[in-house]
Amino acid sequence: GRRHGNAAPLHFRERRGRRLVIRKWRQNLFRFYSRCCFPRVTAGMKPILLQGHERSITQIKYNREGDLLFTVAKDPIVNVWYSVNGERLGTYMGHTGAVWCVDADWDTKHVLTGSADNSCRLWDCETGKQLALLKTNSAVRTCGFDFGGNIIMFSTDKQMGYQCFVSFFDLRDPSQIDSNEPYMRIPCNDSKITSAVWGPLGECIIAGHEGGELNQYSAKSGEVLVSVKEHSRQINDIQLSRDMTMFVTASKDNTAKLFDSTTLEHQKTFRTERPVNSAALSPNYDHVVLGGGQEAMDVTTTSTRIGKFEARFFHLAFEEEFGRVKGHLGPINSVAFHPDGKSYSSGGEDGYVRIHYFDPQYFEFEFEA
Numbered sequence: 001g002r003r004h005g006n007a008a009p010l011h012f013r014e015r016r017g018r019r020l021v022i023r024k025w026r027q028n029l030f031r032f033y034s035r036c037c038f039p040r041v042t043a044g045m046k047p048i049l050l051q052g053h054e055r056s057i058t059q060i061k062y063n064r065e066g067d068l069l070f071t072v073a074k075d076p077i078v079n080v081w082y083s084v085n086g087e088r089l090g091t092y093m094g095h096t097g098a099v100w101c102v103d104a105d106w107d108t109k110h111v112l113t114g115s116a117d118n119s120c121r122l123w124d125c126e127t128g129k130q131l132a133l134l135k136t137n138s139a140v141r142t143c144g145f146d147f148g149g150n151i152i153m154f155s156t157d158k159q160m161g162y163q164c165f166v167s168f169f170d171l172r173d174p175s176q177i178d179s180n181e182p183y184m185r186i187p188c189n190d191s192k193i194t195s196a197v198w199g200p201l202g203e204c205i206i207a208g209h210e211g212g213e214l215n216q217y218s219a220k221s222g223e224v225l226v227s228v229k230e231h232s233r234q235i236n237d238i239q240l241s242r243d244m245t246m247f248v249t250a251s252k253d254n255t256a257k258l259f260d261s262t263t264l265e266h267q268k269t270f271r272t273e274r275p276v277n278s279a280a281l282s283p284n285y286d287h288v289v290l291g292g293g294q295e296a297m298d299v300t301t302t303s304t305r306i307g308k309f310e311a312r313f314f315h316l317a318f319e320e321e322f323g324r325v326k327g328h329l330g331p332i333n334s335v336a337f338h339p340d341g342k343s344y345s346s347g348g349e350d351g352y353v354r355i356h357y358f359d360p361q362y363f364e365f366e367f368e369a
Contacts, residue, residue: 007207015104047327048086050353057347058100061333063108066339068125070111071353072099078113080125083338086355092123094130101142109290110171112152120154123173132177134169137162142195146202152218153205155193165193166205166217166315186222195237200244200261208235208249214264226264230257233291236276242283242339248277256290258316270314270321278334284341286316287347289347311335311346311356327354 055074062069062083069083078092078099097117104111104125111123116139122132136156143154151170158164167182176183190213199206199216204225207215212231215224233252240247240261250256258268270273270279276292293309309331310324330349337344343357 035125046357048355048357050079050081050086050088050355051351052081052088052091053351055078055098055334055351056330056349057351057353058098060334060336060345060347060353061104062101062339062345063104064106064339065108068104069106069336069345069353069355070104070190071347072091072104073347073351074098076115076117077125078102078111079178080111081353083343083355090128092121092128092130094121094133094241094360095119098137100140101144101154103144105145106147107149109341110145110149111329112143112145112154114143114154116140118153122152132171134167134177135180137193142193142207144196144198144205146198146219148202151202153196153198153219155196155207156189158188158192164188164301166193166196166207169218172315182220184219186217195235195249206247206261206264208238208251210234212251212253214259216264227325228259228264228266230266231255237278237334239278239280239336246281248279248281248288250279250290250292252276256314258288268316268319270319272312275331277332280335280337280344281316282337282341283339288314288316289335289337289344290314291300291335291348293328293331293349309348311344325356330350 011291024313044363053073053075057073060071069081071168076095080089082089095115095117097115099113101114105368108125111125114120118136120134120140120143121130124131138159139367140154141157145152153165153166153168166186167177168184169182191209193207194210196205196207204216204218212233215230216226216227231251235249235251241288243259246258247261248256248258251293252275256270259266274292274294276290278291280289290296290312309328310326312321313323314321322340327349328350332346332348334347347353
């Protein structure tokens, strides 16, 4: 047995003495923790850890007020949390495959989810009741409510012999839901859509493609209004600014780029040395946060520096990086700023969602050009 000081082997000692030794060891351990570890934990940003998924996070989304955070993953679970303390409010149960996308309407009455089970589903946010089931021929990759919450759009993958489509449904017309027939369907013959959002005033949608193209589709006619190609590889994420005048894209070509929402004119580029899976714009400051990292299967075959999985903060105007936040054990798949700009969240390949509240130093920080 293992010896404790000059005493006999621990398991040969009488029971009373052994209990004494263990109790003493526990006290010493606590004293060590209180002296060494607690100050380190309380320094810096303290994240709230959300554990509600068994698989990798695919998307996280705040509602407009920011009191709720919706999370989806490569499991069939759709979770909603109180963002202020990380308490789980509820779960929307019904999907049978990985859930790729989630969105909430303007007044948080309805939630929309798209899944690899070939369906897009509409939920009552408060009760968790499923209101509509829209079946598709392939996986639903992106989805979203328009500004008024009356029209939904979603895109399907190019797989199993079916091409990529963007479908539009008007929720005010029950016959469209009952017959599973959208009022407009736009075919995408070239590369499939990997991310899409509604443009300003709900007049168009902005879609990013597998080949790196950006297209603006009219929500009335379905025609391509503007088309640009600034990225060389797949666009993983598109997120609008608070006033919808700009949006930021995240791409596998190791960059995130800022564009004008109306003209799709390229404004800024934020460069990293690894694929960018998600990017979000701060509502208060000229800051953008990037999340990414080498794909999980490639991590062991690349340099350790590239495999790191921090959230990275860049200045919007100067394109300079000014901060990093560690924490995730795998690539970050989705990032989102709280609508008040005082915190941000990230969801990773490790299945965790982390809510970070910013320190006072963040708000006092001034970038020196």
